[in-house]
Amino acid sequence: MSQPSATPTDPPGPPTAGPPRWRRWLLRFGVGGFVLLLLAGVTAVGTEYYTSRPHFCGSCHIMHPYYDGWSKDVHSEEANVRCVDCHYAPGEQHTLRAKFRGLSQVTSYFSGRAGAGRPKAHVNDASCMTSGCHNPDEFMTKEHKMGNVTFTHTKHLDPESENLLRRQSEQAQLRAKLLRELGAERFAAVDVMARDMRHAEERNRRLNQWVAEQTLSAMREDIVAYGDLVHLELRVDQLKGLKCSSCHQFDPSLNEHFSVAQTTCFTCHFTNQPFNANTGRCLSCHEPPAGPVPVHYGRELAGEAPTSVPTTGITMDHATILANNVNCVSCHAELIHGTGQVARRDCQNCHDQERFVKDFDGRTTEVVRAYHRVHAAGQHARCNDCHQTIEHRLTEVAAGGDLEALLAPVRQDCQHCHPDHHREQVQLLLGQGGLPGEVPGVPNPMSGSRATCKACHTQHGEDPKGDLVVTSTLASCRGCHGEEYEQLFDRWKQSIQARLEEAQTLLGRVQERLAAASPAPGRDLNQATRLVSQARQNIHLVASANGIHNKNYALMLLDQAILDLDRASVLLPE
Numbered sequence: 001m002s003q004p005s006a007t008p009t010d011p012p013g014p015p016t017a018g019p020p021r022w023r024r025w026l027l028r029f030g031v032g033g034f035v036l037l038l039l040a041g042v043t044a045v046g047t048e049y050y051t052s053r054p055h056f057c058g059s060c061h062i063m064h065p066y067y068d069g070w071s072k073d074v075h076s077e078e079a080n081v082r083c084v085d086c087h088y089a090p091g092e093q094h095t096l097r098a099k100f101r102g103l104s105q106v107t108s109y110f111s112g113r114a115g116a117g118r119p120k121a122h123v124n125d126a127s128c129m130t131s132g133c134h135n136p137d138e139f140m141t142k143e144h145k146m147g148n149v150t151f152t153h154t155k156h157l158d159p160e161s162e163n164l165l166r167r168q169s170e171q172a173q174l175r176a177k178l179l180r181e182l183g184a185e186r187f188a189a190v191d192v193m194a195r196d197m198r199h200a201e202e203r204n205r206r207l208n209q210w211v212a213e214q215t216l217s218a219m220r221e222d223i224v225a226y227g228d229l230v231h232l233e234l235r236v237d238q239l240k241g242l243k244c245s246s247c248h249q250f251d252p253s254l255n256e257h258f259s260v261a262q263t264t265c266f267t268c269h270f271t272n273q274p275f276n277a278n279t280g281r282c283l284s285c286h287e288p289p290a291g292p293v294p295v296h297y298g299r300e301l302a303g304e305a306p307t308s309v310p311t312t313g314i315t316m317d318h319a320t321i322l323a324n325n326v327n328c329v330s331c332h333a334e335l336i337h338g339t340g341q342v343a344r345r346d347c348q349n350c351h352d353q354e355r356f357v358k359d360f361d362g363r364t365t366e367v368v369r370a371y372h373r374v375h376a377a378g379q380h381a382r383c384n385d386c387h388q389t390i391e392h393r394l395t396e397v398a399a400g401g402d403l404e405a406l407l408a409p410v411r412q413d414c415q416h417c418h419p420d421h422h423r424e425q426v427q428l429l430l431g432q433g434g435l436p437g438e439v440p441g442v443p444n445p446m447s448g449s450r451a452t453c454k455a456c457h458t459q460h461g462e463d464p465k466g467d468l469v470v471t472s473t474l475a476s477c478r479g480c481h482g483e484e485y486e487q488l489f490d491r492w493k494q495s496i497q498a499r500l501e502e503a504q505t506l507l508g509r510v511q512e513r514l515a516a517a518s519p520a521p522g523r524d525l526n527q528a529t530r531l532v533s534q535a536r537q538n539i540h541l542v543a544s545a546n547g548i549h550n551k552n553y554a555l556m557l558l559d560q561a562i563l564d565l566d567r568a569s570v571l572l573p574e
Contacts (some may be wrong), residue, residue, distance in 0.1 A: 051102070052084045052093070066121075066250060069257030076257075081133075089124035128244045146260070149285045156239055164236055171229040178226055181219065192229035192557050195364040198271045200338075203227055205420065213435060215533050228278050234270060234365040235279055241377030249382065266390040267383040271340030275329045275502050280336075281326045288318035334409045338390040346386055422547035431550060432555045433541050435534045444550040457479075489548075496547035499558045503565070507532070510565045513572045531568040534563035 050056055054076070058067030075081040084093050092098050129136045140153045144148030154161055179187045193206050204224050211220045220520035249261040292315035347357045360365045375381040395405045414421065427433030431441035446455070456472040463469045477485045514532055517525060538561040 014203065046176045048094075052082060054083050056492060057083045065252060071252060073257040079133075086123050086127045087121050088127070088128050090130060093125075122243075125244050128416040146262075148287050148289070150287070151285075157242065158570060167229065167232055167236070171233060172224070174222060174226050174229060178219070178222060182216075186214065190223055190226065191230075194230045195363065195366065197272070197363045197368055200228070200274050200278065201232070201419075212533075212537070215530060231272070232278065237369055238268070238372045238376070241372055243380060245380065246376065246382060261382075261384075262392070263389055264383045266336075266338075266392045267340045267387045270336055270392070271387065275333065275336065276327055282332075285534050288322060290318075292317050299432045332394070334395045334406050336392055337409075338388055340390045342386050342388070372415055413452050424541055425549055428541060428545035428550045428553060429555045430548070434538050434553070434560070436560075439538075439553075439556050442550070442553040442556065444553075492551045493548055496542070496551060496554055496558075499555060500539070500542055500547065503535070503558045503561045504543070505541055507535060507560060507567045510535075510569055510572070513569070517572050525571070528571040529569040529572075531564040535568070538564075 018044050031130060054067065054070060057063050058071075070076050070083070075086070088098055128134050140158065142152070144151045155163060158164070178190060182190065189210065190207070193203065193210065196206075198204055198206075204227065207223055207227055208220065211217060211223060216223070247260055247264045248258050249264075250257055251259045252263065262540070269279045269285070276282050294315050347360060351357060352474040363371075375386065424433065428446045429447070431443040434441075456476045457470045458476050459471050459473040461469055474486050474489060477489055510532055514525070514528060517528075538557040542554045542557055543556075547558075
């Protein structure tokens, strides 16, 4: 069987050339990279969308109370405002800085460092004042009702408001008047006392004492008013550092996300202020109730239990009270609880170096202004971060037991009725309060043994009104000095009394001559008046303080008083 013959074919040609291998790999990488980039973009957009939702913020356990507060807040229920709308400044949300902030918070959360304190989530004012939220052109002048208080932002935040400009003008005019009438040296002394950061009542006491020493009673009101205006200037300057979040804060007690922290109002208005005066003046904020108000709650009628409903039909009208110029403190002395003071230890919670608190004890308005500029304006500190809390509330007296709370603030404040009641005794013990500087300060020698008032005042007794007091006795002296000290004590008392009577008699005679004197050539009645005033103060100090509290200093003051009266007598016509 024969083999079939082979079919002729074309000779094999060269192999077909495909794309180079590197190009194929590049194409694969490009497609893969594009897919990955697309996935990354979708993931980023999805992540951005998911993490910007309030529910994501609330998924962190330390954020539960804040999320719960937001969910019941007007920003959530009515305006549908998200967390990121407020906690990022406008245009900040999609920046790298914002992302790194978010990463740092996530890191803190998973590392366990979060939750040790309040989250520092500051809200930029620009987030609040956008045209879609609180348009400043409308919101700043809008009146807001807070109980019976009408509040406007302009009054507090606009340094060019009519009220603030008027106060600044008053201070400038009064400063010029005092500088002109007192002279540079004496005005500088007033200015130093006016800028001291003491309570207003203590500051005014020092100013009044200086006025008496300088025999400037005609200028007393202007000098005290200048001190008030200096401190008002400080408070106005502090307003410049306020942020929206200075007053609007999360309230953990109410679980409200961005409520008004009224303690901020109270700190600004009441710290270092007397009741119903200056920034603490009641009618600056409150409108008195209109119409009759029932009084005499909780009174018992025959056979009836106490009730919160008035049983006598007696009412009062605030319009009548105001017309008769009755001070609000008469019925509302218990309204302010706390002082708002800042203690050195509060500063040392953050600052452990002495240089940060070196000016604290002697702080002036300038020092406090600098503190606020750094902490409130620069570091977003809130009032209660430094100041003790002040509460402002009405004590209900519907039940008899509440009357104790009503009277407690006055009972605890002896100086309300007895302002600095033992000031003269303390001054004499310390060797202070006398005039002029020629009399050196000589503290009571007992101070060297660390003895205080309680060393001598050991016997319970009664004052002329029959009230219980703690008096001094010779038995206290004998316990330390022995029996022979009684005779020495009696001699001291007799010598002081004799010298005091001599000075008082001479003072009476010279005052009569001064009152009858008329100016004459070569006679300086102003100098005589100054000497008599100086002697009168020294005599008053010894008489009021009981000279035995510091025998040596008392006798020196009386000797100085007699010398001044003799000098004054020479200047007066016969």
